[in-house]
Amino acid sequence: MKKFSAQIRLEILKMLKQRGFGHLGGSMSIVETLSVLYTKVMNIDPSNPAWEDRDYLVLSKGHAGPALYSALALKGYFKKSILLTLNDNNTTLPSHCDRLLTPGIDMTTGSLGQGISSAVGIAKALKLEKKQNKVYVIIGDGELNEGQCYEALQFAYHHKLDNLVLFIDENKQQLDGFTKDIMIQQDISKKVAAFGFDTVKIDGHNEEIILKAIKNALLVKDVPSCIVLDTVKGKGVEMYEGEINNHHVRFNDNQLEYVNNLITELEEEIS
Amino acid sequence: MSVEILMQSLNSPIELRNVYGETLIELTRENNKIVLLEADLMGAIKTNNYQKAFPNNLISCGIMEANMVGVASGLSLRGFIPYMHTFGPFATRRCYDQLFLSIGYAKLNLKIIGSDSGVSAAHNGGTHMPFEDIGLMRLIPKCTVIEISDHVMFRDILKQVSSRYGMYYIRIVRKSMEQIYKEDSTFKIGKGIVLREGKTVAIVATGIMIKEALLAREMLEKEGISTAVIDMFTIKPIDKELLIRYANKTDLIVTAENHNIIGGLGSAVLESLEKTNSKVARVGVEDRFGQVGTQQFLQKEYGLTALKIVETVKENL
Numbered sequence: 001m002k003k004f005s006a007q008i009r010l011e012i013l014k015m016l017k018q019r020g021f022g023h024l025g026g027s028m029s030i031v032e033t034l035s036v037l038y039t040k041v042m043n044i045d046p047s048n049p050a051w052e053d054r055d056y057l058v059l060s061k062g063h064a065g066p067a068l069y070s071a072l073a074l075k076g077y078f079k080k081s082i083l084l085t086l087n088d089n090n091t092t093l094p095s096h097c098d099r100l101l102t103p104g105i106d107m108t109t110g111s112l113g114q115g116i117s118s119a120v121g122i123a124k125a126l127k128l129e130k131k132q133n134k135v136y137v138i139i140g141d142g143e144l145n146e147g148q149c150y151e152a153l154q155f156a157y158h159h160k161l162d163n164l165v166l167f168i169d170e171n172k173q174q175l176d177g178f179t180k181d182i183m184i185q186q187d188i189s190k191k192v193a194a195f196g197f198d199t200v201k202i203d204g205h206n207e208e209i210i211l212k213a214i215k216n217a218l219l220v221k222d223v224p225s226c227i228v229l230d231t232v233k234g235k236g237v238e239m240y241e242g243e244i245n246n247h248h249v250r251f252n253d254n255q256l257e258y259v260n261n262l263i264t265e266l267e268e269e270i271s
Numbered sequence: 272m273s274v275e276i277l278m279q280s281l282n283s284p285i286e287l288r289n290v291y292g293e294t295l296i297e298l299t300r301e302n303n304k305i306v307l308l309e310a311d312l313m314g315a316i317k318t319n320n321y322q323k324a325f326p327n328n329l330i331s332c333g334i335m336e337a338n339m340v341g342v343a344s345g346l347s348l349r350g351f352i353p354y355m356h357t358f359g360p361f362a363t364r365r366c367y368d369q370l371f372l373s374i375g376y377a378k379l380n381l382k383i384i385g386s387d388s389g390v391s392a393a394h395n396g397g398t399h400m401p402f403e404d405i406g407l408m409r410l411i412p413k414c415t416v417i418e419i420s421d422h423v424m425f426r427d428i429l430k431q432v433s434s435r436y437g438m439y440y441i442r443i444v445r446k447s448m449e450q451i452y453k454e455d456s457t458f459k460i461g462k463g464i465v466l467r468e469g470k471t472v473a474i475v476a477t478g479i480m481i482k483e484a485l486l487a488r489e490m491l492e493k494e495g496i497s498t499a500v501i502d503m504f505t506i507k508p509i510d511k512e513l514l515i516r517y518a519n520k521t522d523l524i525v526t527a528e529n530h531n532i533i534g535g536l537g538s539a540v541l542e543s544l545e546k547t548n549s550k551v552a553r554v555g556v557e558d559r560f561g562q563v564g565t566q567q568f569l570q571k572e573y574g575l576t577a578l579k580i581v582e583t584v585k586e587n588l
């Protein structure tokens with residue numbers, strides 16, 4: 001898992017370097033979660049992305065596409081070389097996730113607050129069909145501003161969607177800065193627990209702990225689960241970790257040199 | 272001053288987002304009832320200096336567009352003059368019923384700035400690329416709909432609407448645009464501007480398509496086709512009188528917009544010319560969604576180019 005995390009991080013950096021800009025912060029904060037989901041948890045078949053019995057993942061914070069694209073390429077959904085086409089004209093990898101363009105993307109996202117409802121809908125459908133597939137959904141802490149998120153929470157609890165695991169990436173930052181300055185969140189886990197979710201808050205950068213939390217969540221009956229991930233926006237790219245303006249970055253020469261060095265370091269670490 | 276047209280448009284480095292903050296600082300200095308509502312896109316529209324100058328007048332709403340519109344309605348009820356900005360799709364689609372009822376139907380005061388018009392959303396892609404915002408806003412009774420042509424116009428319109436009560440949708444490119452007007456020009460909301468005279472064809476354009484229309488005119492004139500170019504920056508209420516005049520005087524009207532040809536400028540022009548027997552052809556996005564790419568690539572992809580205008584003129588003359 002640790003190695004897979006490093007690989008995802010490496011691919012994200014290579015993609016953003018190629019393009020010269022992109023959503024760095026929010027991509028880096030969910031690396032470990034994606035790594036655990038794609039190596040140890042999700043029941044998937046990369047050669048058959050539309051497989052009926054697969055587990056679903058909705059990346060509701062769709063701007064973190066580069067992180068998910070990296071995981072998908074590493075799993076073999078498509079060639080790694082395609083990663084470098086991120087945001088190119090005619091690419092299959094747009095800045096925000098698009099289910100019609102990218103193998104392995106289960107739902108189109110990018111307008112914050114909408115993916116969580118889609119995930120809840122998939123979970124409801126699976127219940128109606130009496131199927132065992134699980135649904136994972138990742139939302140941002142800024143995204144949690146959107147009222148629609150709370151509508152989805154109510155629905156998920158009322159319909160007893162215990163096949164749903166909601167991850168909230170609490171990186172404490174949104175686009176313009178810290179959530180505490182933009183819209184105070186208070187205790188996110190308490191809030192979600194108040195909606196009836198089985199909720200834990202964990203270190204979102206520790207693969208073992210994430211895996212354990214997911215295993216526990218899958219044991220819960222009758223109520224949906226939520227894992228609040230305590231994370232750092234820009235994790236693993238020290239120059240940007242927790243810094244303001246790390247949401248969408250455009251590299252200057254110094255930053256590019258820094259990124260190049262980090263790419264070399266990660267490559268060494270992996271091999 | 273009135274409108275003064277540059278006979279040669281300029282490649283201006285001035286970004287409209289800088290004009291927004293600067294102009295609102297000026298306006299708020301004169302009238303402290305002005306407030307700026309932000310939905311976590313201050314960085315994109317550069318209102319940090321505004322926040323420093325008027326920390327109480329900048330109201331952080333978080334990523335809650337629908338709530339932001341409701342809050343604006345409440346502020347308006349107490350006599351404040353709210354301006355709100357977010358990306359076009361989130362400023363219109365994402366909060367449409369709130370705009371329609373809490374502002375439009377309730378007859379309250381709100382200036383809505385929707386940025387990254389059409390293909391200028393470029394790398395943000397289909398979810399962020401509005402080809403429908405003008406259509407949506409035109410459907411709200413009494414809502415004035417404006418598409419800004421350059422930074423000079425943006426500055427003036429921002430000032431004018433501060434003292435005009437009601438609902439205004441102002442569609443902008445966030446970064447720089449071709450400069451069409453002399454600095455300090457002032458504009459008449461509801462009146463189209465004849466940028467170039469012509470007898471055979473009139474191209475009616477908005478936003479980034481004005482530059483394309485001017486280029487198209489050069490090509491057409493070389494071939495002996497006398498072409499007028501009109502900036503129809505107020506799409507609602509549209510300048511019907513001017514349109515009818517040009518419909519009568521030319522053989523063909525061609526509209527050019529960075530928007531779906533359904534519901535936008537092209538539709539508005541057709542509606543205005545309902546009772547004439549003039550011919551209208553529309554250039555714009557033909558009922559498609561957006562996608563990622565450079566603006567240049569996207570303009571080609573959706574047929575938003577001077578060449579496409581020229582072709583359309585020739586096909587229809």
Ligand SMILES: Cc1ncc(C[n+]2csc(CCOP(=O)(O)OP(=O)(O)O)c2C)c(N)n1
Pocket residue numbers: 025026027029061063110111112113139140141142143144169171173174175233247310311312334361365
């Ligand atoms: C409805 C909507 N409003 C605004 C935006 C613009 N936007 C994109 S990302 C973002 C900040 C998101 O913050 P958060 O959810 O915390 O994401 P993270 O920190 O994980 O990047 C904003 C405001 C959007 N994509 N959708």
Ligand SMILES: [Mg+2]
Pocket residue numbers: 140141142143169170171172173174233
């Ligand atoms: Mg965040």
